[in-house]
Amino acid sequence: MLLSPILDTGISFIFFYFTLSTLASTLNEWWLQYRQSRGKLLKWSLEELMNDPLNKNFSDLLYNHPFIDLLKKKQTSYPPFIPNDIFTKVLIDLIADEYEKESGKFEQQENGEVVYENSKEIKEKIDRYKAGLDTLHYSDFKKWLETFSKDAKSEDELEKNISTWFNHYMDQVKGWFKIKVQKWLFIWGLVISIVLNINAIKIANSFWQNHQLRSEVTMLTEQWYEKNKSEVNQSEDIQSVFQDLKQLIDLPLGWSFESIQSSGVYDFIIAIIGWMMSALFISFGAPLWFEILGKIMSVKSSAQKDK
Template sequence: MNNYLETGIAVVLIFFVFSTVTYVIQELIAVNLKFRGKMLKQSLQQLMGIVSSELLKHPQLNKLKENADKLPSYIPATNFAMATIDIIAEKSGARTNDLFADFKNGLTALKNQQANTLIKDGLPKLLETLANSSKDINELQANVEKWFNEYMDRVSGWYKNKYRWVTRIIAICIALAFNLNMVRIIKTIHNDPILKASLVSSAEKLVDQPDVVKDYYLSKVDVHFNEIDKKYDSILKDTATKKINVDSLKNERDSEKYKVLTKYNEEQYYFASSMIKNISSDKLIFGWTKNPFKVLDERTNLRRNMYCYEYLVSFLGLMIGAIAISMGAPFWFEVMMKLVNVRRAGLKPKGDSLAK
């Protein structure tokens, strides 16, 4: 039974590695095709209703764009709250020094505006609830930030579901590119104790450092971009007094972002390739041979063409590999943790282990 368990751990490790590679590729595609930005815009339109266009044009959000033609892929809750409060307060007509009062007056004006149109959404009522549960403007901002963060958590789930087809296509391409015939791979691992022990050892090392493993499927490029924006925004605020060349600063900011993105791409490529390299060996090669449709005949010890049923088995193995890695790295890491813990619980302690 332990032999089958170790084979399972080794196979799950392979699923985890290639699921991570799939995620890396998907993230790079998402950045280039702006999937996150499009999803974020749709979410804000649904969330903010009639003021969504004003929100996207507000300086608090507009400055998050990489350039005028690109949508931001991430909006900090603080920026969102400040922009929302400012937009609603502006609708009060006559601004005062009391932003909290202006916000409430703006809500009243927005409700009256809606009453005279066919546009109906629950935004004024929701914001009114947040305002009534707040003592001052600081508490209101905190409540708006909390509301936005909770909504964005749901958006993350919608993003994954909406673009799940991208993951599946990438998974199929990876399974074909690396010849992930799981029938062949499982058979190879099960019949080679040394290879199996090596893979199980690698799985145990990963399980023992879950915090590090989380970084395998977390994108940091947006975080770095936001840090750069904050740094240059603080500098640009002082351009009037220091007479700094604004265009020069913006070019420096764009150059710094380009370097971050280039480094990110290089790190992701190195990370993905190193993960595959760490589980590869002379017995377990991921890829295609010169004659992929020829196999070694066990009786004659000569290479021959594959039989029809062997083609079907190979196709089935590739499909199993594609479906498995499309399930995601977090899922397979959880499975790997459980299997490793079961194996450790079943191991008999050495004679001196109790004495230590």
């Protein structure tokens, strides 16, 4: 008999934080796009690797290369993503160019025009790459570049080596970005929790104690889940569900002048803990809540079948 209220409370609670997580994710996505966070992190990660104080800042050269320049939305922004094949070609080109820079110089012609002249040309790209490497001072960056060309016998092999490495590195960058997203989700979660006064302790308590509220939210969840269990229809649908949730009078959301007046220090401390918990729950992200919701819904349906 007790199983149903526990399950319903769990379903209501999970669904409530799922909607909030989705809302926070939408805000977060907009915010990260506005701040060009993806592009900046990619630039930072390449700068860490390619800014070689003993030689040059190759990340600047990379971003100034016409291939990468074309990926920028505007001149002062960074591309959020660099395709693997483009990175590979540009890196080889930059290093090969070092050889040309070392041997080339500006000369004035008879008509007064200044031209850049390069006396020694090497045909094969892989040889130009190796010659470019030879012009660099010994550094970690040079050592890193040498690992690509050491066992490469052709240009294709060199490209493959760089490309494989870049793939792995981008996976790592994606991981860093996820951590960044989570951090910002927590901040947005905290903002939402404070603005709407969403205290996780009060919410859980209301779902547990208020039978009518619990039934209404569970019904709303079941209807929504039935419609969306195969695929979540993002933001718009969720936003309308959140509006429905907010209209439930018994749900302890929002601020009231009376409650502020009547609360003491103890209430305030509890509120802070509740907001922090809410922010933490929101930062878990909508996919996780959706997965848990799916599991608990199947437990409920099997429990109903057994009955």
